[in-house]
Amino acid sequence: MRTVIFDLDGTLADTSGDLLAAANHCFRQMGHGDVLEPGRDAPIALRGGRMMLTRGLERIGVYAVETVDAYYPVLLEAYAEAIDHHTQFYPGAMQAVEALKAAGYGVGICTNKPEALADLLLQRLGVRKVFDSLVGADTLPVRKPDPEPLREAARRAGGDPALCVLIGDSDTDRNTARAAGVPSVLVTFGPSGAEMAALEPEALLHHFDDLPGLIPNLIGQVV
Incomplete structure (x- = not known):
């Protein structure tokens, strides 16, 4: 076949809207508010969770690989809970x-x-x-x-x-x-x-x- x-x-x-929402959930937990923007940051979203965390932290000048590693599971959990709200x-x-x-x-x-x-x-x-x-x-x-x-x-x-x-x-x-x-x-x-x-x-x-x-x-x- x-x-x-x-x-x-x-x-x-x-799927970018739901992915970005999950990343922003993480940034709010860190105390930074919403860092990534729907539409503008859709290309970053479609590169995956670690890339969203990386680019967002770089944008606000606090990137650390340890932070990405720590919040990646948080992002996945948030995404699973609201995976189809905007997709x-x-x-x-x-x-x-x-x-x-x-x-x-x-x-x-x-x-x-x-x-x-x-x-x-x-x-x-x-x-x-x-x-x-x-x-x-x-x-x-x-x-x-x-x-x-x-x-x-x-x-x-x-x-x-x-x-x-x-x-x-x-x-x-x-x-x-x-x-x-x-x-x-x-x-x-x-x-x-x-x-x-x-x-x-x-x-x-x-x-x-x-x-x-x-x-x-x-x-x-x-x-």
């Missing part, structure tokens, strides 16, 4: 997934979000059963940009890892696909969309309506 594997944050859904799928995302499944493709998710949190989010959004596989940051001993999580997501979706394509929104996704020798499609509608063309993926995606038409010409390419 041929498979289409998706990144989650910034690709299928804009929304990008327009046409789930319709494109359903169209790919109807066309006979396996679909899965390969994310650097911890697997339990990714699973919780998809459950809360009511779409977990739509995806044939889910591989998170801690599913395997390695994470993206190592190619093995992508290959495992393809395998768990019932597919051949050499016959997949990765849909993502970052240099991490581009490098993961390149390391696996398969094509990547990078979305231009996420917070870092303007930077995607410079990464030279096999295709750019401006709207999910266009995705089903792109896939047949990409899967099977050796890159």
Whole structure:
């Protein structure tokens, strides 16, 4: 089977609002108030919890790796408690997934979000059963940009890892696909969309309506 594997944050859904809220929960506990701003800091949010804590502490001039380490579990707990308050799928995302499944493709998710949190989010959004596989940051001993999580997501979706394509929104996704020798499609509608063309993926995606038409010409390419 041929498979289409998706990144989650910034690709299928804009999760930045809930991520930033969890980080600001930590900063308030530290006594700094809300340090990160919705919208403006969305690109930082989609780089993960440790990056949000790091950039926020740097912004107010009190960065210490010990503080990041101490508050990362606090951030994860706060995020789990309010994981779906602001998160929304990008327009046409789930319709494109359903169209790919109807066309006979396996679909899965390969994310650097911890697997339990990714699973919780998809459950809360009511779409977990739509995806044939889910591989998170801690599913395997390695994470993206190592190619093995992508290959495992393809395998768990019932597919051949050499016959997949990765849909993502970052240099991490581009490098993961390149390391696996398969094509990547990078979305231009996420917070870092303007930077995607410079990464030279096999295709750019401006709207999910266009995705089903792109896939047949990409899967099977050796890159």
